[in-house]
Amino acid sequence: MSQKGKNFLKVKSQVEPRRRYTLQEAIDLSIATARAKFDETIDIAVRLGVNPAHADQMVRGSVVLPHGLGKTIRILVFAKGEKEKEALEAGADLVGADELVEKIKGGWLEFDKVVATPDMMGSVGKIGKILGPRGLMPNPKVGTVTFDVANAVAELKAGKVEFRVEKAGIVHTPVGKVSFGAEKIKDNIVALLEMIMKLKPASSKGIYMRSLAISTTMGPGVKIDPVDIRGVLA
16 A cells, blocks of 8 residues: 555544544644645535425525635636726736637636626626536626626635535535634634525425535545534524
């Protein structure tokens, strides 16, 4: 077995597989078991009591994390005229119109987030099959299709994350870096979970937030007690 495998098993042995940790314990354990030479990302997976196959149970939204994600976000904005100038002044990395659509058709994808003004969506729709599968397609539900491009860019730069429930009923998203420390990671997780709770579909029955786990890029998953989360969010 490779050295990497041995290191992972050593770290994994510190996590009790049947135990449901408190949020604070899970964060502390994830940080303590991070052993990579780079600053690992901490991700959270939340299994919800919804059926995404039903349109009225689709959970999708966005939230500005209090401490951001600890990474530089390259933002592309589709806009014209005054809105193009507004986007550039707000800090957008790339702004343009049909010329960018053609560039993306040619295989260029050197950006992390996309914002578009509503009048540009006809053009952007032409590359939907490229942007969509990569989670880059602008959407009014998460605030990336808007005429207020300055605010959209500012929020993304500040650490806004978009999320949507997957087919299995799971929301999966990053919540920061190991270097943030436990307090900032907890703040980010709480902000995310509060937003997920606000988006609970009226048609969702039974337990909504069924299970949670966090993990670092190279580390094992650490399960969190949903009862503790309900206390934290109360």
